[in-house]
Amino acid sequence: MAMSVLQIRLEEDLKNEVSALFDRLGMDIPTAVRIFFKRAVAERGLPFEVKEKKLSDDEIESDRLLVALRKAGEMAEKNGAADMTEEEIEAEIKAARAERRARKVRLLEDA
Known part of the structure; x- marks a missing residue:
């Protein structure tokens, strides 16, 4: 049967951890991956609950x-507003509050 190469990227710590685990189980990473793939095909999905x-x-x-x-x-x-400085933001807040107070005063005067 024709073979193909599969290449994956993963963190080195994870690779070392899983390699040590599979060594203790008596297999290498490619063998473990082949087992995983065969189980996934047999179960028509992941061979564990996610x-x-x-x-x-x-x-x-x-x-x-x-x-x-x-x-x-x-x-x-x-x-x-994403490029505004803290001072600019504070000035806008102060201006908005002043405008709100002025609006309230006008409403009270009109009543």
């Missing part, structure tokens, strides 16, 4: 914070 990791409350909160930061960055880019 589940999403259950996140801890801290991890969930971290994910929420990252999503919020990403959205804030996108909004800053969209609104042209």
Whole structure:
């Protein structure tokens, strides 16, 4: 049967760890990969269950914070505020608050 070469990239630490594991099992990495592929074909899918990791409350909160930061960055880019300095941002906030106070005063005067 014709053979072909499969090349993959992975972290060196992982390669060393899995190589040591397979050595203890009496096989090399190519043999283990062939076993994996044969089982996947026989089962018509991965030969083990794949589940999403259950996140801890801290991890969930971290994910929420990252999503919020990403959205804030996108909004800053969209609104042209991404390149603003801290002083410029503070000045805009101060101006917006002053405008809001002035609007309230005008509403009270008109009432």
